[in-house]
Amino acid sequence: MTNTYITNATWALNGQKLDLRMGQSGDEPTTIFLDDIPLEGVTGVTDAGEMKIPEGARVIDATGKLLLPALFDLHAKIEIAGCSKRESIYRTGQAAIQGGVWGMLVMPTPGFCFDNASTLDSFDEAATQRSAAAMIPAGCITEGMQGSQQTPYNTLAARGVSILSDAEHVTDNLLMLHRAMKYAAELDLTFAIRGDVPALTRNTYMHPGTTSYSLGLHGTPACAEEIGIETLIRLAEDAGAKLHIQTVSTAEGVAIIRRAKQRGVKGLTAEVALHHLLYTHENVGDYNTTFKTLPPLREQSDCDALLEGVKDGTIDCIVTDHTPCIPFAKKQDFVSAPQGMVALDTFLPAIYTYLIKPGKLSWAEVVRACCINPAEIATPYDHEEDTPMVAPLLLFAPDTEMTVTEATMNCGTLNTPLLGSTLNGSITLPLC
Amino acid sequence: MNPRKDLITIDALSDEDIHTILESTSAMKDIFTKSVKKVPALKGKSVLTLFYEPSTRTRSSFEVAANRLSADVTTFTVSTSSVVKGESVHDTIDTLMSMKMDYIIVRHKNSGIPAVIARHCKAAVINAGDGAHAHPSQAFLDAFTIKEKYGEVGGKRVVIIGDILHSRVARSTSTILRRLGAEVAYMGPGPLVPQEKHTGIPRFTNWEQVFNWKPDVIYLLRVQNERMDTPFFPRGDYHQAFGVTEERLRRIDDLNLSIMHPGPVNRGVEICDAAMDYRNCLINNQVENGIAARMSILYHLTPQTQNND
Numbered sequence: 054m055t056n057t058y059i060t061n062a063t064w065a066l067n068g069q070k071l072d073l074r075m076g077q078s079g080d081e082p083t084t085i086f087l088d089d090i091p092l093e094g095v096t097g098v099t100d101a102g103e104m105k106i107p108e109g110a111r112v113i114d115a116t117g118k119l120l121l122p123a124l125f126d127l128h129a130k131i132e133i134a135g136c137s138k139r140e141s142i143y144r145t146g147q148a149a150i151q152g153g154v155w156g157m158l159v160m161p162t163p164g165f166c167f168d169n170a171s172t173l174d175s176f177d178e179a180a181t182q183r184s185a186a187a188m189i190p191a192g193c194i195t196e197g198m199q200g201s202q203q204t205p206y207n208t209l210a211a212r213g214v215s216i217l218s219d220a221e222h223v224t225d226n227l228l229m230l231h232r233a234m235k236y237a238a239e240l241d242l243t244f245a246i247r248g249d250v251p252a253l254t255r256n257t258y259m260h261p262g263t264t265s266y267s268l269g270l271h272g273t274p275a276c277a278e279e280i281g282i283e284t285l286i287r288l289a290e291d292a293g294a295k296l297h298i299q300t301v302s303t304a305e306g307v308a309i310i311r312r313a314k315q316r317g318v319k320g321l322t323a324e325v326a327l328h329h330l331l332y333t334h335e336n337v338g339d340y341n342t343t344f345k346t347l348p349p350l351r352e353q354s355d356c357d358a359l360l361e362g363v364k365d366g367t368i369d370c371i372v373t374d375h376t377p378c379i380p381f382a383k384k385q386d387f388v389s390a391p392q393g394m395v396a397l398d399t400f401l402p403a404i405y406t407y408l409i410k411p412g413k414l415s416w417a418e419v420v421r422a423c424c425i426n427p428a429e430i431a432t433p434y435d436h437e438e439d440t441p442m443v444a445p446l447l448l449f450a451p452d453t454e455m456t457v458t459e460a461t462m463n464c465g466t467l468n469t470p471l472l473g474s475t476l477n478g479s480i481t482l483p484l485c
Numbered sequence: 486m487n488p489r490k491d492l493i494t495i496d497a498l499s500d501e502d503i504h505t506i507l508e509s510t511s512a513m514k515d516i517f518t519k520s521v522k523k524v525p526a527l528k529g530k531s532v533l534t535l536f537y538e539p540s541t542r543t544r545s546s547f548e549v550a551a552n553r554l555s556a557d558v559t560t561f562t563v564s565t566s567s568v569v570k571g572e573s574v575h576d577t578i579d580t581l582m583s584m585k586m587d588y589i590i591v592r593h594k595n596s597g598i599p600a601v602i603a604r605h606c607k608a609a610v611i612n613a614g615d616g617a618h619a620h621p622s623q624a625f626l627d628a629f630t631i632k633e634k635y636g637e638v639g640g641k642r643v644v645i646i647g648d649i650l651h652s653r654v655a656r657s658t659s660t661i662l663r664r665l666g667a668e669v670a671y672m673g674p675g676p677l678v679p680q681e682k683h684t685g686i687p688r689f690t691n692w693e694q695v696f697n698w699k700p701d702v703i704y705l706l707r708v709q710n711e712r713m714d715t716p717f718f719p720r721g722d723y724h725q726a727f728g729v730t731e732e733r734l735r736r737i738d739d740l741n742l743s744i745m746h747p748g749p750v751n752r753g754v755e756i757c758d759a760a761m762d763y764r765n766c767l768i769n770n771q772v773e774n775g776i777a778a779r780m781s782i783l784y785h786l787t788p789q790t791q792n793n794d
Contacts (some may be wrong), residue, residue: 221721256714266683267496269596269618302655340597384575388616 057485058106060067062115062448064088065416071120075446077483086446088417090122090425093443110403113484115448121420122444123482127245127324127427128299128372130137130220130393131188132162133465136254138176139183141465145375145397146184153401153480154373156187157306158245158431160220163197168193168204169267173212179271187442189433191218191245193335194233200224203233207243210240215432216297221347221392223281225251229290234292243295243320243430247348248281248306260334260349268340270387275303278331282306286313286321300374302329302348304358311367322430323367325359326374328394331407332470334355339353340381343470346374360408363420369426371404373397373421377466395464399457401449402476410451410477448481455479489789491603491610492620495660501662503628506781510629512525513784514777516553526784527556531582532588535561536613540592542748542772543613543622547590550779556588558674574598583605587788591615596653597794609786617651617712623747626658626778628665630771634743636675639666644695646727647706647755650677651713654747655706661688670698673706673727674718691726692733696740703737705729705755729760743767 059073067087075095106112119452131145132138139374141164149157161167165176167190180188192214196202200222208274217237222231223246226330234244254277259265261272282298286309289296301307301323310323328346333353336344344350362368376393383390396403408414414422424444433442455461455478489502498506509648516522532551536544544560550560561581574593581589589608591599596616603610614620632638643662649655649671659669671678672689681688689695695703708723724730729737729744737744743765744756752758752766760766 073718261683262683263683266679267656269616269656271617340600379574384601385573386593386595386597386601388597 056110058104058110058112059115059120059484060104060106060112060186062118062120065092065119065121065449066420073120074104090420092437092446095446104388111485113448113481117452118448118450118481119416120446120448123414123447124153124423124430125427125433125444126154126157126373126375126400127162127297127370127431128326129375129397130158130160130162131375132164133377136465137265138164139179141377142179142188143183144465146186146188147394148375148397148462149186150482151480152399152464153447153449153482154186154395154397155427155482156189156431156433156442157397158216158427159188159190160192160218161193162220165190166193166197167194167209167214168198169190170205170208173209173369174212187433189431190214191216193217194219194244194246195224195229198222200226201229203229203236206237206240206242210242213434213436216243216245216430218299221247223247223249223251227284231288231292234289238292238294241295243297244289245297245299247299248278248285248301249348250277250280252333253277253280258349259337259345260351262334264272264334264337266405268337268387275305275351278303278348279305279309279394282309283418286310286318289321297323298323300324300326300329300372301359301362301368302351302355306354307358307362307367311362311365312400314367320351320362322369322426323362324370324372324469325363325402326372326461327369327396327403327448328374330356330360330363330371331403332455336470337387340387342385343468344393345387345390345392346394347392354481363414363422369422369430371422372427373400374466377464378468379466380381383468392470395466397460398462398464399469399471399476401454402478403471405449405451405478406476424443437480445483448484450479450481451477453479454479487739489785489787490787491599492621492782492786493600493610493612495621495624495657495664496636497653500664500702502785503661505704505786506625507629507632509784510625510774510778511530512782513780514774517773517777523553523555525577527551527554528787530587531585532555532556532558532584532590532783533561533608534558534613535563535581535589535591537563537591537593538614540613543592546772547611547613547622549586550783553776554780554783556783559586572599576603578602582608583777585790587790588783588786588788607789609788611782611786618656620653620657620658620667622775622779622782623654624661626771626775627658627704627745627747628661628792629774629778630745630767631662631667631783633770634767635701637664641667641702642670642698642700643667643702644672644689644700645668645704645706646672646695647679648675648708649706650679650711652706658704660710670695670700674723676717679740696736700742702743702745703729705744707746707749707751708754723755724757728754729756731757731759734763738763741765745771747771
């Protein structure tokens with residue numbers, strides 16, 4: 054492998070100009086820290102223009118482009134109805150790379166039910182062969198995500214699982230969950246769960262408000278999520294287990310997590326899905342099933358509080374909550390249609406267009422919430438090489454535009470409200 | 486009036502639509518007094534009633550309305566169809582469209598289904614009730630009944646009492662009455678009446694508040710036990726707390742208020758026996774007006790199933 058030279062790049066976090074040499078031949082690669090972010094396998098970070106480039110070398114002119122670590126998504130589903138598993142893996146990997154995502158935590162789904170060793174083994178093999186992005190499976194908390202019997206945590210941990218989740222399924226069997234947490238705490242596993250009280254949210258379809266009233270749809274009370282978050286924190290704290298709260302959607306949910314972190318709860322992290330920062334329940338309009346999500350889209354004041362949570366570190370990560378739904382499924386009536394959006398294909402351009410460019414988040418905040426924190430929580434590890442996986446660098450060209458069309462969606466489904474929108478930015482990944 | 490294919494909600498209609506349909510309801514009702522109660526307006530057109538939920542009143546009302554306009558009516562019986570075998574709504578509609586129906590009258594337990602069907606086919610789709618969303622033909626017959634009784638709807642005060650949360654009637658009837666200048670309030674057990682900030686409609690929780698508001702019409706709703714998986718209020722309280730008891734009926738009589746109800750009525754729950762025979766009880770007028778209103782609705786919709794001829 055030859056070296057790749059990147060000239061005249063701009064470090065996204067502070068605007069510093071950089072020249073880089075990446076690759077494996079020549080000088081021993083070292084690790085360089087920029088804004089406390091380790092850049093591994095890189096040499097020759099200098100002021101722009103000082104690097105000597107041998108003739109015939111591969112050079113990327115990064116003038117006008119931003120350099121930053123690629124993103125890690127802590128919450129993606131990859132199963133596409135009607136697609137083979139290999140196809141689902143391939144398409145999702147392509148989508149991720151297009152969106153600037155180098156790796157993801159894959160939530161269990163019925164077709165990828167990570168509750169046993171053989172499923173994990175065959176998945177790892179397929180993902181290594183077929184996916185352009187790293188795919189780290191989250192092991193199931195319970196067999197078949199049914200909420201009753203714990204999965205063999207020792208076996209899963211031995212296969213490299215570090216996070217347990219039953220995806221969107223939330224159990225009301227707190228005794229089982231408490232015991233699971235006590236057991237898994239010994240293995241240093243993290244529980245990734247959404248706040249919910251299932252009895253309060255059964256047969257509900259969207260946030261309660263003017264829109265749910267006029268559409269005649271039962272509302273999902275915010276208090277169900279908040280009671281659920283509080284309950285999970287208390288259970289995990291008592292059990293000594295690490296807890297990651299998934300897809301926080303309410304302002305009070307953020308406040309509960311903030312208070313818990315302030316009083317020093319250890320091993321507590323939280324995420325927000327990008328769509329909960331960008332849209333409200335009013336986007337549902339006249340039964341637009343694209344905006345049917347779990348938890349539901351809420352009010353502007355919730356979006357604002359979630360964004361504030363990202364800024365002050367209460368919310369550790371912004372995730373895609375990528376959920377492929379085939380067009381037929383989303384064409385059904387709102388009650389019958391499945392929840393979820395796809396977001397991997399457009400992840401970094403959407404974050405740039407709607408959060409960074411308007412000044413709502415800085416590059417430093419985005420890199421922390423989308424690159425550093427999620428990888429720290431998921432601790433992706435290369436078991437063949439026996440080393441931790443490291444985020445590659447990407448180049449982002451903020452001045453380019455891309456219109457999202459059927460042709461630009463690699464993930465295999467179209468359930469995104471961004472279809473037809475023009476986003477700023479294009480991504481070069483991988484660089485070498 | 487611009488040609489309109491479907492009737493899904495009152496919100497989707499223009500003021501002109503509403504006034505035109507109400508005006509011709511009156512003309513349709515005149516036909517009932519004639520010896521031949523039939524006109525050839527929809528001769529040769531085919532009307533399908535597609536009810537995924539049980540219904541006696543609305544379905545037969547639509548069928549009588551279509552018959553009086555000389556349309557051919559086909560009844561799709563869901564319990565004996567492939568729907569029970571798991572067929573999706575889209576596929577059912579594809580099948581039915583192959584039969585070249587001009588009008589589809591649909592009721593479904595899920596809010597939003599008629600809109601999905603309307604987008605999917607060329608027939609004129611009439612929403613005969615979807616979940617807790619809308620029941621626009623009921624709204625027209627209610628508005629017409631009030632207009633017939635008082636000469637106009639504007640300026641009247643109507644309190645809708647009962648299970649507002651699950652009621653498509655409350656949503657559609659309140660919408661049309663407010664569009665026509667009436668004032669509407671809701672009253673019922675706390676968990677069954679949505680918050681005013683979500684509805685924009687005053688919210689009462691007892692009869693004293695209702696009487697103080699000085700309504701003209703008491704509009705009662707049935708408690709929809711079949712939609713309640715977990716109890717919403719204490720069993721046995723309803724009639725005393727929220728129903729028209731004989732004592733309240735005397736007060737209603739003294740104040741000369743009207744009573745309406747979309748049916749079916751649960752005697753002894755939301756209404757006492759005596760109230761059914763009360764001089765200002767308009768429930769039977771509503772049933773009769775329902776046929777006229779539905780004739781008017783059918784007459785005013787324009788299917789896109791064939792070239793205009």
